[in-house]
Amino acid sequence: MTHYDKSWWIFALLSAFFAALTAIFAKVGVENVNSNLATAIRTVVILIIAWGIVGVGGQWRGLFTISEKNMLFLVLSGIATGLSWLCYFKALQMAPASWVAPVDKLGLALVLILSFLFLGEAMTLKTILGAGLIISGALVLIYPEGGFASATAPTNVPSVDVELIEPVEVNSVTAPTNLPVVDAVIDPEKETL
Structure with a gap:
């Protein structure tokens, strides 16, 4: 060692x-x-x-x-x-720097992966978890507040006043309780469509 x-x-x-x-x-x-x-x-x-x-x-x-x-x-x-x-x-x-810098640090996770692949360095549960957390954190920062669709939407579209429709009350649906329980095993080789 x-x-x-x-x-x-x-x-x-x-x-x-x-x-x-x-x-x-x-x-x-x-x-x-x-x-x-x-x-x-x-x-x-x-x-x-x-x-x-x-x-x-x-x-x-x-x-x-x-x-x-x-x-x-x-x-x-x-x-x-x-x-x-x-x-x-x-x-x-x-x-903003508060977005760019953390995403730039994705390089840290890439180093963990590339050092395993090309340098033969150990890939432990600790390094996998650490890389996963770094990648997850960067993805959280990259993901725009309104979703990706809002991030690519044009900004020069004129605003339109929209009236909200009155909400409709929906009653919950209860599944029947008197149905029999069936155990089934699916054999992919015998399954036909």
Whole structure:
């Protein structure tokens, strides 16, 4: 079994905290700004911070020892990150941050699934339940209040005054209680229509 540093969760919580700040700051920052330009500005800031940390820490020397495989997957990761950010900023222009950020976190459930499929990581009841809750939460946020039909309805339709019809009282129907109970077993091979 692989042993991990026990303080990993501190950085995971900090990541979640900074991701939350990112959503709030980005929502305000992307207002009246092209989402691609906003992503480019954000990327330059990240580039300066990341290379500043690498430079001060002397970790830049490791650049020359990275394998081709590692470099390929880091580049692919960078491409995926860039595409994710472009889509994220566009979504922030189109909807409230309180909707976009949680739906964006569907990536967490996808990571659980993809890490099982491609990395061979364990899929336990706990991870399945967690992924299911994340997906359920995102679906609750995606589902519009009036249903999907109301979300796609045109907004420029003139309003019409409608009078409600007086409600009709309906008596409840009671099933007969004197019917015989029949037990039946259906054999699909003998069943005919």
